Structure formats: structure tokens, C-alpha cells
Amino acid sequence: MELQQMRYVVAVAETGGFTRAAERCHVVQSALSHQIARLEKELGARLFDRTSRSVRLTAAGEAFVPVARQALQAAERARAEVEAATGQVRGRLAVGAISTVAAVDLAHELGAFRARYPQVRISLQTEMSDQLLEKVREGALDVAFVGLVPSARTVGVREKELARGELVAVVPPGHPLAGREWTTLSRLAREPFVDFTAGSAARRQRDEAFRAAGLASEAEFEVTTVEFLAKLVRAGLGVGMVPEAFASELVGLAMVRVRPAPERTERVVWSGLGPSPAAAAFLEGLGVDLGRLG
Structure with a gap:
């Protein structure tokens, strides 16, 4: 099982088709299809149900894709940690935010971060707090800005209250x-x-x-x-x-x-396993003392 095969499977699942997945991965469709077929043979299970009009995950595919995403994120995190150890901050910074975030000027903060770390790939998505928390727990987001009642207790993430x-x-x-x-x-x-x-x-x-x-x-x-x-x-x-x-x-x-x-309360949250190097740099730019928070 290879990371590239996992990457192809995730791309098909997210784009809904082999042609679009091949375009995203910058490979010809036949090569992508061949690698997925090899993986299915190794696993002993089909990951996709294919028809002339649609491509859908099988039960095995539904079980495989979330774990494949985690493996790809772990591989990217490992590379980023090595680069950070040599003084380079690279990789990705995936940020999520509610549409009513007011505790920080998010556009300004992202612009300042890009100026400091031009080699980091930055993305931003806006959703409701519950969805953002789940995506941070899954590793799909590195950092999220959420709004919660003061009594709310978050699970599986670390956090800092920014405003009340x-x-x-x-x-x-x-x-x-x-x-x-x-x-x-x-x-x-x-x-x-x-x-x-x-x-x-x-x-x-x-x-x-x-x-x-x-x-x-x-x-x-x-x-x-x-x-x-x-x-x-x-x-x-x-x-x-x-x-x-x-x-x-x-x-x-x-x-x-x-x-x-x-x-x-408005809170910034990040992975319970600790922030990636890029996320750590972003949080420190916000004034979050990671050493004190533990």
C-alpha cells in the first residue's frame, strides 16, 4: 500500500469521478485507475462502485477513506516537522472560521502570516462551529475560530478563549x-x-x-x-x-x-495532538502562548 494510491482514492472520493481525480492529481486517468485497481486487489475489496454515470464508495471505501486521509496528513506533518527542525516553516495551514468571527481580524492575520511564511499553503473555509470542531479533530483543519456558549466543553482539541x-x-x-x-x-x-x-x-x-x-x-x-x-x-x-x-x-x-x-465565547482551537509547525507559528502570531497552555 502506497501513499500515492491513498491519495488517488481520496481524490476520487472527493471529486466524485476518476477523470476529475486524475486532473487534480496531474496524472492520466488510466494510471490513476490502474493504481486504484492494484490497491483494491491488495486489500481484497472494491473501494468504488462504478457505473457509466457515477462513482460511489462501497462500504469498504467508506471505511478506508477517513483512515487514508489521516495517513496522508500524518505524512505531510512528518515532512513539515523535519523542515521545521532545520529552520524552515512549510507545509499547509488549513484554517476554518465561523462567519461572525470578531475577536481577530482574520484577513489581516492571514495576510501577515503569508508575508512571513510564503512557502506555507494557506486555505480558509467558513462553516458552523460544530462542523469546524469536527474537522479539527479529524485533522482536516489545523486551526479554527468558533463561537460557543461559555459553558461548552470541547473534546479532542486544545483551545484558547479569545473574547467573551x-x-x-x-x-x-x-x-x-x-x-x-x-x-x-x-x-x-x-x-x-x-x-x-x-x-x-x-x-x-x-x-x-x-x-x-x-x-x-x-x-x-x-x-x-x-x-x-x-x-x-x-x-x-x-x-x-x-x-x-x-x-x-x-x-x-x-x-x-x-x-x-x-x-x-469566541475561541481558537487546534488539534489535541498539538499544532503542526505552520499552525504553531500562526497561533504564536495571534499571541497564543503554547508553552503555557501545554
């Missing part, structure tokens, strides 16, 4: 609450909500505050991005709640403080 703040209500200009400086949770409970998906970390920030106050509320519209939340609120479909530090960026909406206010 409150959620505020956002309403369209013509809403009865638009001219008020503050309102109460009980008043908001009478409103229909535009909110993040049920069970998500972003949704729990609001739900826990209402539950603690003995209040119930309805989310008639569920979204996965703050931009879409803002569009629906502007259309008068409900009120929303977002971090106070981010509310001023939502043009065309009025901000109303809430009492008692739901709280949230």
Missing part, C-alpha cells in the same frame, strides 16, 4: 423595537425568529438563555450563515440575534440590546 461577549437583537428599521436601546427576553419571545439550525452551537447560544429564563421561542426560518439571516430579517420575516461585536456590520438593520443577554 453578548448577543443582541437585530430588527428591520420599521420594527416596533427598532428605536429602542434595549428590550427583554420576554418581549423578544413574542417575536418569530430567524435563527441558525436547531442543535448547532450558534443556536444554543440563544436557546440556553431563553431556557434559563423559562421562556420558549419559535424559529420559523433556519439558516447556516449570518448573511442569509440578515437578508431574512431585512425582509421582515423575523428578528435575529447575533454577536454584538458583529452587529454593526449588518447594514440596514437596527441593533437592540437584550436583558438578560445571551452570552458567547
Whole structure:
């Protein structure tokens, strides 16, 4: 079993086809197909079900791909560690972030990091906190910026709290609450909500505050991005709640403080096994003292 064979299998799984996988890996399709067939013979199991229209993972393939990803990441990490030992920071820096990150100027930090370490391949993806945490645990991301309720305990990652703040209500200009400086949770409970998906970390920030106050509320519209939340609120479909530090960026909406206010923390997280050399350099640039955190 060779790393290149694993790389080919992962590419097919991620692109959904042998042609696109060969293009990604910069090889001819026949060579890629031959190597995957050799691997399947060695394993004694088919990894893909192939038809004229689609390519799908078999049960064996579903079991193989996550482990193959980990092996490829470990090989890349080993190379990066050796290079770091000789004074070079290379490899990759895969960063994830929620769309409401406000504790750091992420664009500035990534730009400064690229200027310091031009040989590191940087990528960024935006998702919900739960998905980001899972990808850090899996090794698909090196560092992620997440938003969680203060009581949340993360598993399988290391973390540092960057900021703690409150959620505020956002309403369209013509809403009865638009001219008020503050309102109460009980008043908001009478409103229909535009909110993040049920069970998500972003949704729990609001739900826990209402539950603690003995209040119930309805989310008639569920979204996965703050931009879409803002569009629906502007259309008068409900009120929303977002971090106070981010509310001023939502043009065309009025901000109303809430009492008692739901709280949230912004945290940066990285692998429980420790950061890669590139991730360590990035975290140190953020002021994270890895030596003190252990």
C-alpha cells in the first residue's frame, strides 16, 4: 500500500469521478485507475462502485477513506516537522472560521502570516462551529475560530478563549423595537425568529438563555450563515440575534440590546495532538502562548 494510491482514492472520493481525480492529481486517468485497481486487489475489496454515470464508495471505501486521509496528513506533518527542525516553516495551514468571527481580524492575520511564511499553503473555509470542531479533530483543519456558549466543553482539541461577549437583537428599521436601546427576553419571545439550525452551537447560544429564563421561542426560518439571516430579517420575516461585536456590520438593520443577554465565547482551537509547525507559528502570531497552555 502506497501513499500515492491513498491519495488517488481520496481524490476520487472527493471529486466524485476518476477523470476529475486524475486532473487534480496531474496524472492520466488510466494510471490513476490502474493504481486504484492494484490497491483494491491488495486489500481484497472494491473501494468504488462504478457505473457509466457515477462513482460511489462501497462500504469498504467508506471505511478506508477517513483512515487514508489521516495517513496522508500524518505524512505531510512528518515532512513539515523535519523542515521545521532545520529552520524552515512549510507545509499547509488549513484554517476554518465561523462567519461572525470578531475577536481577530482574520484577513489581516492571514495576510501577515503569508508575508512571513510564503512557502506555507494557506486555505480558509467558513462553516458552523460544530462542523469546524469536527474537522479539527479529524485533522482536516489545523486551526479554527468558533463561537460557543461559555459553558461548552470541547473534546479532542486544545483551545484558547479569545473574547467573551453578548448577543443582541437585530430588527428591520420599521420594527416596533427598532428605536429602542434595549428590550427583554420576554418581549423578544413574542417575536418569530430567524435563527441558525436547531442543535448547532450558534443556536444554543440563544436557546440556553431563553431556557434559563423559562421562556420558549419559535424559529420559523433556519439558516447556516449570518448573511442569509440578515437578508431574512431585512425582509421582515423575523428578528435575529447575533454577536454584538458583529452587529454593526449588518447594514440596514437596527441593533437592540437584550436583558438578560445571551452570552458567547469566541475561541481558537487546534488539534489535541498539538499544532503542526505552520499552525504553531500562526497561533504564536495571534499571541497564543503554547508553552503555557501545554
